[in-house]
Amino acid sequence: MRTKAFHFLLSPQAMARVDQAAASSGMDSYGLMQRAGEAVAAAALKRFPGALRYAVLCGPGNNGGDGYVAAAALHRAGAITNVFHLGEPERLKGDAARARLAWNGDSEPLSAYQPMEGDVVIDALFGAGLARAVDAAVARAVEAVEQAGCPVLAVDLPSGVDGLTGAVLGAAFQASHTVTFMAKKPGHLLLPGRTLCGTLEVFDIGIPMRLVAGEAGTLAENHPDLWRASLPRLSGASHKFRRGHLTVFSGPASATGAARLSAMAGLKAGAGLVTLAASGSALLVNANHTTAIMVKRLEGREDLDAYLADPRMAAFVLGPGFGVGDKARDFALALKERALVLDADGLTSFKEDPAALFGAFAGGQTRLVLTPHEGEFSRLFPDLAADESLGKVEKALTAAARAHAVLVCKGADSVIASPDGRAVINTNAPSSLATAGSGDVLAGIIGGLLAQGMPAFEAASAGVWLHGDAAARARTALTAEDLALNVQTQLSDKSSGSLDQSRLP
Known part of the structure; x- marks a missing residue:
């Protein structure tokens, strides 16, 4: 950094x-x-x-x-x-x-x-x-x-x-x-x-x-200067498969909207292909509400294992609207060799045994991103949450090292922490982000960046900043749909982009 x-x-x-x-x-x-x-x-x-x-x-x-x-x-x-x-x-x-x-x-x-x-x-x-x-x-x-x-x-x-x-x-x-x-x-x-x-x-x-x-040291204020060089860039040789494939797992038919928000955000973040993986009737619901986003029937672990036989399936988002329970845990552990953003129900599913999750992703390059709000953090790290001697940055860094994951501790002062000791504090999030579905959009942005090969800490830091930037674009009367549609990753510099440099802090 x-x-x-x-x-x-x-x-x-x-x-x-x-x-x-x-x-x-x-x-x-x-x-x-x-x-x-x-x-x-x-x-x-x-x-x-x-x-x-x-x-x-x-x-x-x-x-x-x-x-x-x-x-x-x-x-x-x-x-x-x-x-x-x-x-x-x-x-x-x-x-x-x-x-x-x-x-x-x-x-x-x-x-x-x-x-x-x-x-x-x-x-x-x-x-x-x-x-x-x-x-x-x-x-x-x-x-x-x-x-x-x-x-x-x-x-x-x-x-x-x-x-x-x-x-x-x-x-x-x-x-x-x-x-x-x-x-x-x-x-x-x-x-x-x-x-x-x-x-x-x-x-x-x-x-x-x-x-x-x-x-x-290794703590800074989050800003494009810290991760701009890692942003995916298009070239004349780019095509959809080179831009990465993001898969977002959908919940049941009555709870598909959160996954679609994540999928749309991943597409807007630049992933070349985005697939909504769903089971049963949820597949039809999602198919009726998507165009550029593909849908894939995926019922259980056997279907997932077959899907993972394709190495191009690089990054995944699991949790938004998915449901808490054995299936979420089983799917997350099956993805231990891939880049995974675990959010919402995916996080809560490990509250009884977070060590199982942490151990599965312990080896090799950091590829797990956890995006807890305060309550979800306390379920995974109850001892840290209760320790009043630690500030938010110290809690996030300790949790990241324990989980072998990048932690996005969400809030108006989101802290992004890496197992290697790096951390940033985000400051560009407007209060309008306090709306249903905004966290699902954030998970999708980070997933879309991971799918394009961005390292986990840089993808999470960029995702959080771009999330705040999208909220600023959507301005008043913000909904999560507005937020997803306003994601823009091409920051202007000498080589690419359309975001006016004067807008950057």
Whole structure:
């Protein structure tokens, strides 16, 4: 995964090491703090020019130092600025102590802050490094600001949000805007942290990007730059069989729609052929509702084994509307040598014995993609789901390694994790995706990409992003049918595609 700088996600600990590396390399650490604080002041003046007062809440560490610098810059700009401190400011050390002296003004205890009409709050209490629940004084300030309806500009991260997991540690400010430095943190993208940040601005304070890149691990924000090179491309020699064959298993006659949504999405994702495999009367129902998608009668395991004798049957989607039970388990295990997207009923069918599924796909190249929502995840990984010490990324990575599969942990902040330790957080999904059938479409997109030979992690990451992009195309009044019809995989670059590059983040 080749990550460009603007897709980096650094844990708070990694960012602290970047700061230390910058200081060790001879950079003026106080100069970096000055640039950070002045960027906050500039954002405050730009976004809240009508403020009657800037109330700067300064914490006991370097985040507070940024706040003191911002307060001094706002004062020089002629703005009414009051500072309120947490803890004993006389005990500040290093750059933060220097920043407080440079403020050269009074400050009052945080407990003395009373929101006034026209206040803009600059939250410089903790930032991304907080690892414990906020104390009562901070919780009271959060409540007072919320009740007063004052806009908040957060420095690095709204105080009370865990920079690694996005979780709220007791209480947290709801920011209108957040200014962070050099790179985003996972807590900026994971819920509820993403919502609490408001709009997010990443400001370059001058630390060499090589130092940031040195600490950037295998976690990134999902973006076409990460998987564009793996997207299937058409050539003059392309034909339908070279573009791959996707098979989607249909449920009974009364539950065929989910599979058809997956099949249509797989076709739109570029698979050369898509077959709906169904039994009995479901075959006729599907035949009456499809054109470019083929149908195949497939009753039981003997039929499936015969079907698998053709090596061109490369990728499968099992689960949407299929039904929970022995047949789903039997079919999934029969596909252990093929690329498989297991979704919905397919996942739930293994709740009593997930190890059987995980063991079947343990050898060789990763070829299993699991797409659980929160409830399905808890059925397959009950211990991880119950572990409150782990964030969503950590749970997904642990589950992926255990399952020998790529995990798509679905939600507004979907996390895609690979057994090899790579992970991305997706951010382009609009709220309109919360509609029946959208997960079936996602399974089909991923299946269609797998059928064309895309590696599992890249196919899943691309599928999730394209799913969000399709929802944006469908705009309002979104249904799953709209979503499937708006899937577009050809991203514009110098060699192919029709998607306007300006639409990419």
